[in-house]
Every structure is written in structure tokens, then in C-alpha cells.
Amino acid sequence: MDATSIIKFGGSSFLNFHDYSKIALFLSECVRSYPGSKYIVVVSAMSGTTGRLKEAIDSIDPNAPKRVHDGTLATGEIISAHFLEAATSRLGIRCCSLNALNLGLKTNSEFGSAACTEFDLTNISRKLAYNDVIVVAGGQGVSEEQSITMLGRNSSDYTALLLASAVGATHCTIVSDVPGVMSADPYLLPQARTIKSIGFRTMAGVAESGAKVLYGKAVSHAEKFGIEIRCGRFENGEINIYTTIGKESPASIVVVSKAVTIISTESKSDFDNAFEWLELKNQSPLIIDNKKKREIAFVGGDRSSLGKLELLFKDAYSITDNAYLVSEHIGLSVIRSSFASHEAAVQHASLRHESLYPSANAEVPEWTEKARSEKSNIFI
Numbered sequence: 001m002d003a004t005s006i007i008k009f010g011g012s013s014f015l016n017f018h019d020y021s022k023i024a025l026f027l028s029e030c031v032r033s034y035p036g037s038k039y040i041v042v043v044s045a046m047s048g049t050t051g052r053l054k055e056a057i058d059s060i061d062p063n064a065p066k067r068v069h070d071g072t073l074a075t076g077e078i079i080s081a082h083f084l085e086a087a088t089s090r091l092g093i094r095c096c097s098l099n100a101l102n103l104g105l106k107t108n109s110e111f112g113s114a115a116c117t118e119f120d121l122t123n124i125s126r127k128l129a130y131n132d133v134i135v136v137a138g139g140q141g142v143s144e145e146q147s148i149t150m151l152g153r154n155s156s157d158y159t160a161l162l163l164a165s166a167v168g169a170t171h172c173t174i175v176s177d178v179p180g181v182m183s184a185d186p187y188l189l190p191q192a193r194t195i196k197s198i199g200f201r202t203m204a205g206v207a208e209s210g211a212k213v214l215y216g217k218a219v220s221h222a223e224k225f226g227i228e229i230r231c232g233r234f235e236n237g238e239i240n241i242y243t244t245i246g247k248e249s250p251a252s253i254v255v256v257s258k259a260v261t262i263i264s265t266e267s268k269s270d271f272d273n274a275f276e277w278l279e280l281k282n283q284s285p286l287i288i289d290n291k292k293k294r295e296i297a298f299v300g301g302d303r304s305s306l307g308k309l310e311l312l313f314k315d316a317y318s319i320t321d322n323a324y325l326v327s328e329h330i331g332l333s334v335i336r337s338s339f340a341s342h343e344a345a346v347q348h349a350s351l352r353h354e355s356l357y358p359s360a361n362a363e364v365p366e367w368t369e370k371a372r373s374e375k376s377n378i379f380i
């Protein structure tokens with residue numbers, strides 16, 4: 001396959017329908033400026049949509065099968081991909097969109113966090129021969145039984161990296177609403193600074209701690225295939241790159257994660273069992289440094305996969321839901337602390353950040369609350 005650019009636009013890029021037209025204009029300019037260039041553009045659902053879809057299905061049946069959940073959530077990205085296809089085609093660019101059903105991304109049946117088993121490029125290669133832009137609905141695949149599966153929440157980055165390795169791309173561009181990977185979430189700590197370059201390992205750790213800016217498995221996949229990740233923001237009709245993820249280079253980042261489940265256990269063997277169980281379930285267990293107890297944190301995954309664990313080892317564990325976790329990454333080393341309230345976690349994170357990046361006399365930019373699309377209510 002010819003050299004093809006892979007670009008992923010997160011849900012934060014789509015707050016209004018007009019945003020599809022802006023990105024389509026950018027793509028049309030790329031195609032016209034570089035004749036013969038091809039673009040695979042992965043999109044997420046409009047910001048806020050996936051959460052609304054989840055609320056909707058939960059309100060219809062809180063015990064709906066995971067297969068039904070995945071089929072419901074995937075529609076957010078499917079619609080988004082069609083919107084961008086429409087906006088791009090309208091500008092006279094040869095464009096089509098693909099989703100779980102025709103993309104060729106085959107997965108196992110672990111709904112909610114499915115693993116890719118094979119990427120069949122037959123259809124995408126055929127479409128690339130006739131189109132200059134292919135828009136792909138992120139975060140989804142299809143199981144052997146032809147059911148739609150989701151790779152995980154916020155996993156569109158992973159789709160982009162899976163595509164990048166499948167087509168042999170050397171780099172992959174991830175577009176979000178922040179100036180790259182920063183020393184902390186700027187919406188929580190406005191004094192956060194952009195990190196210009198960071199290594200795969202450090203970044204994978206930061207993402208696994210719950211920093212939403214990138215999906216952990218996407219970073220590990222990039223490392224495995226040596227694909228450089230370029231993190232940028234769409235500004236004034238073009239993508240400005242702020243952070244490059246590749247070779248290891250020292251960086252310090254403070255991560256605050258909410259909705260964390262903490263599993264506490266007394267014995268080493270119970271601890272090892274729980275750890276193994278979570279890994280087997282394709283989740284990312286995190287060890288908390290606590291001299292008194294052995295604790296594992298579980299961030300942003302599918303809480304229901306813990307149900308069986310609770311049944312199996314119910315006497316061995318105490319489980320706390322909705323905790324907060326602060327992870328301080330200094331290069332490859334990480335220190336984690338858990339908190340009961342958001343305020344306490346942010347205060348701790350702020351102190352840790354200050355010790356890493358003293359902000360005296362530094363100008364602190366303003367970060368208002370993160371925007372969600374008002375249009376996400378059209379879906380339900």
C-alpha cells in the first residue's frame with residue numbers, strides 16, 4: 001500500500017456540526033496541495049455523545065448484555081464518521097467512511113475491551129484505490145459472530161495506531177483540544193506545561209494512570225511497531241503539533257484520575273490473584289504504594305468485570321469505588337496515592353506539580369471548563 005497519512009480527531013474536535021466542515025476543508029486542502037496523497041482519518045463521537053448513549057441504554061435496561069452496550073456506544077462514532085464523509089465529499093473530494101461492519105478490524109468477543117485479532121485490509125485497500133480520504137469510526141471492531149465490539153472507552157487512538165501499523169505508516173497524528181501532552185491536565189491545573197517530547201514507555205504509564213489525552217494500549221502498540229505519535233491541536237484551519245512520542249526522553253507528569261476502583265488485600269497471594277485476573281480481563285491494574293496494605297487501582301475500565309472477582313475472592317478483598325488517584329510520573333518511576341475526594345486529590349496534585357515545575361513568576365494561562373457538544377442530544 002502507498003504511503004498514507006493517519007490522523008485521528010477526538011470527540012473534542014466536534015462540538016458543532018460546523019466543525020465537520022472545518023476539518024473537511026483542511027482535508028480538501030491537503031489532498032489538493034499534495035496530489036496523490038491519501039488520508040485515513042479516524043474520528044470519535046461528538047464530545048459527550050458516548051456518555052449520553054451509555055445513560056440511555058442503562059435507563060432502558062441496567063442489565064443489558066454487554067453486546068448491546070457495545071452496539072449502542074459504537075453508533076456515536078458511526079454517525080460522526082458519516083458526518084465527516086458528508087462534509088468532505090461536499091467539497092468534491094473522493095471520500096468514504098468505514099465502521100465496525102466493513103473496516104476489517106476483527107476482534108475477540110470481550111465486549112467493552114475487545115482485543116484485535118486480525119486487521120483484514122482487503123476492503124480498506126479497495127476503498128483507498130478510489131478515494132483520497134477514508135473516514136474511520138474509531139474504537140470498534142467486529143467479533144467472529146459478527147457482533148459489533150468496542151475496544152474500550154476513549155479507544156479511537158488505538159484504532160488509529162492499529163491502522164498505522166497495518167498500513168506500515170511511520171507516524172500517526174492525534175488531534176485533541178489541548179496543546180499536546182502536558183505536565184498535567186490543564187483543565188485541572190492551569191499551570192500545566194506542554195511536554196515537547198516523551199518516550200513511549202513513560203507515556204504508556206501516564207495513559208494507563210488515566211490521563212485521557214492518549215489511550216494506553218495505543219501507546220504500547222506504537223512502541224511495539226516503532227510508530228511515532230504526534231499530538232496536536234486543530235487551530236485556524238491547520239494542525240499544530242506540540243508533542244512527539246517516540247524515543248525515551250525524561251518527562252514528569254502528574255495525573256489525577258476519578259472514578260477509580262481500589263482493591264485492598266492483606267496477603268501477597270490474594271494480591272497476585274487479583275492482579276492476574278485484571279490483566280487477563282484486558283484491564284490495566286495499577287499498584288498503589290502503601291506500606292500498610294497491598295492495593296491495586298483500576299482506572300476507567302469496565303467495573304462490571306470485577307463482579308466475578310468479588311464472587312471468587314469475596315473474603316480476601318475490600319473494594320472501594322469512586323476513589324481518586326494521583327500518579328506522579330518522573331520518567332519511568334511512578335508514585336501513586338489515593339484520595340476520597342476530588343478536592344484533596346487536586347490539592348495534592350497541585351503541590352506535587354509545583355515541586356516539579358515551580359511556577360513562581362510564571363504566567364498561568366486561563367483554562368475554562370472543558371466544552372461538551374450541545375449537539376450530543378440529537379442522538380437520543
Ligand SMILES: Nc1ncnc2c1ncn2[C@@H]1O[C@H](COP(=O)(O)OP(=O)(O)O)[C@@H](O)[C@H]1O
Nearest residue numbers: 010011012176177178181182184185211212213
Ligand atoms: N497530561 C495531560 N496533557 C494534556 N491533556 C490531558 C492530560 N491529562 C489529561 N488530559 C485531558 O485529556 C483531554 C483530551 O482527551 P479527550 O477529552 O478524550 O479528548 P479527545 O476527544 O480529543 O480524544 C484534555 O482535554 C485534558 O482534559
Ligand SMILES: N[C@@H](CC(=O)OP(=O)(O)O)C(=O)O
Nearest residue numbers: 010011044050153154155156
Ligand atoms: N467517544 C468514545 C471514544 C473515544 O475514543 O473518544 P475520544 O477520542 O474523544 O477520547 C468514548 O468516549 O469512549
